[in-house]
Amino acid sequence: MKSSPHRPATLALHAGLPEGAPRAVGAPISPPITTTTSFHTAPDAVGFSAADLQEAAPHFYTRWGNPTIELLEGRLAALEEGAAAVCFASGMGAVSALFFARLGAGAHLVLSDVCYAGVAELAHETLPRFGIEVTTTNTADPECVAAAIRPGATRLVHIETPANPILKLSDIAAIAEVAHAAGAELSVDSTIATPIATRPLALGADYVVHSLTKYICGHGDTIAGAVVGRSAERMAALRKEALIHYGAALHPFAAWLVLRGLETLPARMRIHEENARRVATWLTAHPRVAAVHWPGLPSHPQRALAERQMQNASGLLAFTVKDGSPALAKQFAERLRVISYAVSLGKTKSLLFYIPTDDILRTSFRLAGAQEAAYRAAAGEGVFRLSVGLEDPDDLIADLDQALGG
């Protein structure tokens, strides 16, 4: 694992440049955007196969690698304390790449029962068509993970912490131990935490997955994803198989937008957290509000784990109201003037979206029994997911207040 003398705020601005990169007089300080599909190649240098990709090979074709994308990959690897990163065209591109590259017919995946809807649907609908078996379990309890693992068959445990949309946490260090004891790898979707809050590889995970679309880009102007891993060999294999052959390559301009957003990630996360604390505290006291879920609140049921595992509580919260949620969703969409009624999260501007429980249980999570009961207990008839942005928190509170009122 790479160790760097610099701290995250410095890494977000400077990491990923080659060791001792010259600072020639007249050279640009911002990275260039290399929008080319191919690169001049020596006649005998590289064959036309992913198998010919060498660590130190010169650039060849942008789906193999590109200087702008490599700068982003190096920066993400440094921030996550990983050996290497591979970028993809979206967060889902990164997750599907990892799943298909690490799993195959007869393999078994253990998955968080509550996670990003697209990942849940991929696991329920697509993986079984390729002979991959999936068990969803309550990863908030490492014993449930241990019980779900099938020694010899389980190849990957995939958790999301905090988990969208109810901000349930999973103990990365404890689950890494359980997974490794059974010969399985652990991947962590850390999109909501970001490396400013949590560095899963340092806690024992094998892979970290990000939707760079969210906090890391931070401005809501591009879609992008990445996998960061602890093993350079496995990441090189992922590049060959999942990037070159599946082909969900990132555009260099999108990589540049993410690099630009990443420069301010540490500063933004401080404000996201501060604003979320103000808004969550205000919501908690509102007479219409039934519950507020945010890892930074003293009332979060996994407060001790939050303190141990998250150095920043992030800016995503969810709340439920006592009754009339669908009508309130409509009212929010019509009345909000600062916050936007829209999907996505982690951008500069605040976003609010209503997620009805019956819908997400039926289409995405497909939970039954105790798992369904636990989700319903947290989410009621539906959650209002609020990605608290960088606006003045008093303006956000005033906007919510006028939109919530009778």
Ligand SMILES: *Cc1c(COP(=O)(O)O)cnc(C)c1O
């Ligand atoms: C958005 C999101 C994804 C998917 O990322 P895209 O960039 O939209 O493909 C995956 N996981 C989490 C937690 C997300 O929030």
